[in-house]
Amino acid sequence: MTTYTATVTVRLKRGVLDPEAETTKRALERLGFELDALRFTERYEVDLDAADADEAETRADEMAERLLANPTIHDYEVAVAEA
Amino acid sequence: MIAVVQFGGSNCDRDAVRALSDLGFEAERVWHEDPLPEETTGIVLPGGFSYGDYLRGGAMAARSPIMKSVREAAAEGVPVLGVCNGAQIGCESGLTPGAFTTNASARFQCEHVYLRVENADTRWTAAYEEGEVIELPIAHGEGRFELDAERYEELEADDRILFRYCDEDGNVTDEANPNGSLGNVAGVLGDSESVAVLMPHPERASLPQLGNTDGRGVLAGFEG
Known part of the structure; x- marks a missing residue:
């Protein structure tokens, strides 16, 4: 068994409004920054033991x-990736 | 007996029991780690902040063991009503379509809203006329209904939208939409008519002494 870290990145589908990101974008603009758009993603880092990378990926995918x-x-x- | 499922962080469970009792139903709170009583004839998923709204509103509660029993009961035709956090749990568990996510305002909205009855031919809306305008309170930060365009069209075609946010005269407008919900949707049916969820709180508008009883008709849906 090898210890892996599976990184799961979750983001809103394109076209789904993200009010928190919009609010954050406006706050950055108030601070004088120029930007076209801003998106949030959620990132989960899961440490797990698995026989190989494929198994680790399958399990993280199910999570x-x-x-x-x-x-x-x-x-x-x-x-x-191997931890 | 109507089981009002109490999760850690539920806070409308007592209100639901009291409102249902006032309507003449036998209702009891059931802790989510206990089994559903054999004599369960109806289920309420109440409002609140189950599991502290960790991850997403309703996400954790939707995967708790009691929800397996709730899904099985629903499949057997036991009526299930999800209110507010219970509506989020209903959608997260797949009992009802769509998702209730962050309000367009990015704020917690606590106010009275008007709702237009879209389909009065269900157990949850039979007390109303189609097109009737009722007033109910909302209190949520994640109440914006989202669904992909294709499934939304199916939902409309199947007449599974129960309520839409509207103005006092029943006009469904952007101004009357408190949270940016797709199509101003406030409540929907599940795959069968016995399962319904809505973000507004009928149990908070059911006792005469509170001055508004517009919500009684929704709870009366447990009579079938």
Whole structure:
């Protein structure tokens, strides 16, 4: 078994309004910064033991599918590296 | 007996029991770690902040063990009503379509709103006329209804939208939309008519001494 860190990145689907990001963008503009757009992502780092990287990725993918992301509004991606 | 499921952080469970009792129902709180009583004839997923709204409103509660029993009961036709956080739990658990996410204002909205009854031909709305305007309180930070365009069209085609936010005269407008919900949607049916969720609080508008009883009709839906 090898210890891996699976990084799960969850973001709103394109086109879904993100009021917190909009508010943050406006606050940056008030501070004088110029920017076109700002997006939030949520990143989860999951340490787990698995036989190989594929197994670690499969398990992290299931975690994202079943809890970390809401498929109605989110897209997600999983990246695995040895811890 | 109507089981009002109490999660850690639920805070409208007592209100729901009291309002249901006032309507003549036998209702009891059931702690989420206890099994659903055998004699359960209806289920309320009440408002509140289950699991501190960690991750997303309703996300944790939707995956708690009692929700398996709730889904099984719903599949057998036991009526299930989700209110506010209970509506988020309903959507997160797949009992009802869509998602309730961060208000467009990015603020917690606590106010009275008007709702237009879109479909009066369900157990939850039979007390009203189609097009009738009722007034209910809302209190939520994550109440903006979201759904992809294709499934939203199906929802409309199947007449599964129960209530839309509107003005006092029943006009569904952007100004009358408190949270930016898609199509001003405030409440929807699940796959079957026995399951419904809504963000406004009927249980807070059911006791005569509170001055507004517009919500009684929704709770009366447990009569079937």
